[in-house]
Amino acid sequence: MSRILLVEPKYKNKYPPMGLMKISTYHKMLQDEVHFVKGINHDAALMVWDRIYVTTLFTFDFAISVKTINYYKQLVDDVDNLYVGGIMASLMPDKIVEATGIDRSHILTGLFTDASVVGDHDRVNIDQLHLDYDILEEIDYKYPAGDNYFAYTTRGCPNHCSFCAVPILEPNFNVTNNIIQQIETINRKYGPKQHLLLLDNNVLNAPDLEALVNDLCTAGFGRGAKYLDPGEYNIVMMRYHNGERATFLDKKLQAYLESFKNRIKSKEMLETFLQVIIGAEDAEDFAEYMLEHETKLSPIIEKYRSKAAKARYLDFNQGVDGRKINDKNMAQLARLAIRPLRIAFDDIKLKDKYCDAVHTAKRHGIKEISNYILFNYKDRPEDLYERLRINIDLNRELGIQIFSFPMKYSPIDRTDRDYVGVYWCKKSLRAISAILQVTNGVVAAGSSFFYKAFGNTLEEYFELLAMPRELIMFRSYFEENGTTQKWQQFYRKLDDEQKERLMQIISNTVTELRKVEWPDDLKEILQFYLIKYNGRKEILGEHAQLSLMDDSDIVIEKE
Incomplete structure (x- = not known):
């Protein structure tokens, strides 16, 4: 039996590390001991690891990912027992080699389709x-996407858009393993989950x-x-x-039962329930004790647990190709609880x-669309405005809700977010x-909201x-105290050439x-x-020349 450590750098991410979760399943099949950590975990340094896998995500997380790799490569007897995979590793393997010194053959690019x-x-x-959803219980970090099914039904995309990483990560389009089997396996192992997030690219x-x-x-997941x-x-x-x-x-x-007792209305059932729970405190084997007392607890749980049916949704989270939508395929998608x-x-x-x-x-x-x-x-900047406005018009025309998510482009070969189109x-x-x-990154469906924001x-x-x-971020405050209007007076006196020079100058940092x-x-x-x-109430910087209200929450930044 080998001791395996799975590592995710401490960046913020919406989805759990699916690659590591699959690697965990693989090693547990081999009866290996598997542990999962997020970020630099000094307790991990107290153990000897036979193999360590470090995942990576976006290229702009390069610095934190490299720091993580360099830390964990010290925790294996032989650096050949450390492997790095994930999106960033697939997009810039040579930069990782240069920054960490690990062998190129230990950077797993693309899909992990062969354990050899x-x-x-x-x-x-x-x-x-x-x-393997269990590894998520080992860390405190909570993924915003929640406890749902995560899966693919297809891999790859035939479009090969120049701004997209998919052609490198998943160069060939193909249908993956049976989704029914995937969900049934998870149900048997971990219990059912409410929603299904599919990460198909096309x-x-x-x-x-x-x-x-x-x-x-x-x-x-039918409609x-x-x-x-x-x-x-x-x-x-x-x-x-099992x-x-x-x-x-x-x-x-234990936590569930502790909170559940407040639901029990019958004094007799509550007494039985509490007797079982109190007895569990002295049990040498909690699981065996609960199995032995299942016939007493189960009827009480069934009587008082929530049995309300909840709506279930399916989300093709990476989006569908609008250029390919037609009545035939939309009739199929509309059969789903999308x-x-x-x-x-x-x-x-x-x-x-x-x-x-x-x-x-x-x-x-379909009445709800995310764009x-x-x-x-x-x-061009005006193109963004026009696309957002089109959604507002469609909302009004069709009586539906379209929530826009503007996404800033960053080249896939850069390690920062500083690119300017x-x-x-x-x-x-x-x-x-x-x-x-x-x-919060969303342009909502309401026209009044859009026109106020943009x-x-x-x-x-x-x-x-x-x-x-600051006038954008705290719009109401600066409009109420007159600062915005004063700025507008100056701005609207500028001609086009002055406005262009102004934009160049204020592209500098403060x-x-x-x-x-x-x-x-x-x-x-x-x-x-x-x-x-x-x-909070402050006064203007002593060298400020700008005339503002005396009662103000603003200062003029100075060195």
Whole structure:
């Protein structure tokens, strides 16, 4: 038996590390001892590891990923027992070699389809194994995507878009292993889950979409699907019956029972329940004790646990290709409990195809759409505004909800997020970031919300892009105290040439802005870009020349 350590760097991420979860399943099949950590875990240094796997995610997390790799490579007797995989590893393996010194052959690129690449004597396709959800119990980090099914029904994408990493990560399009089997395996092992998140990159390219939809319906995700939560007690007891014993299972059941007692209304049942729970405190083997007392507890749990049916949803989280949507394939997708339907709108030139796709979805009963909008690529700032506005118009016209998610483009070969598109500037990107920070990254369906956030016209939109960040972030406050209106007075006196120079100057950071020479004709307006909102009563910096209200929560930033 080998001792295996699985490592995820301490970056923020929405989804659990599916690759590591599959690797865990593989090594547990081999009867290995498997542990999972997130970030630098000094307790891991107290043990000797036979093999360590480190996953990676986005290229802009390069620094934290390299730091993590360099830490854990010290915890194996031989650096050849450390492997690095994941998205970043596939996109820039040579940079990882340069930064960590590990052998190129120990960077696992693409899909992990053959265990022999790590020196094992089998040919197991690890990518097609089910996920081991248990390893997530070993860390405190909670993934925002929640406790759902995570799966693929297809891999790859035939489009090969120049901005996308999929052609490198999954170069060949193919249908993966049976989704029914995947879900049934998880149900038997971990109990059922409410929602299904599918990470297919282009499901509409499936050679037999109808068969795939049939399988998803059979798996419990047809339109109108409901979920009956079996409850923590029944899931843990199922696992005890399967012969599983784990401390985290005992703790989950203990916590569940402790909170459950408040639901019991019958004094007689409550007395029986408490007798069993109190007796468990002295049990040498908690799991065996609970199995022995199942006939007493189970009827009480069944009487008082929630049996309300909940809506169940399926989410093609990477989106479907709007260019391929038609009545035939949308009729198939509409058979599913999709919420929301995600469609990308990456180029204003695709306006007609995108609008046709939305209309088609509406005809087939889809009422909630999530829209990915790429910007800072080959688009212009006005293209972003126009695509967002189109969604507002579609909402009003069709009576549906389209939630837009603007996504800033970063080249897949860079290790930072500093890229500026050819038609963009740093200040415009910062302004979009500020607006989205206020809205949590979402542009909601309501027209009043959109026009307030992005402007009623293109002229107002470009004015917002030029506005100081603090005035965007704390819009209501600065509008109420008159600061925004004063800035607008200065800005609206500028001609186009002055506005262009202003955008170039304020693309500097605040520190840089203090150091550059201010043109005489822009000195008055540039003072506004040093304003800092403190959220408490402060006075202006002693060298401030800007005349503002005496009763103010703002200061002028100074060195």
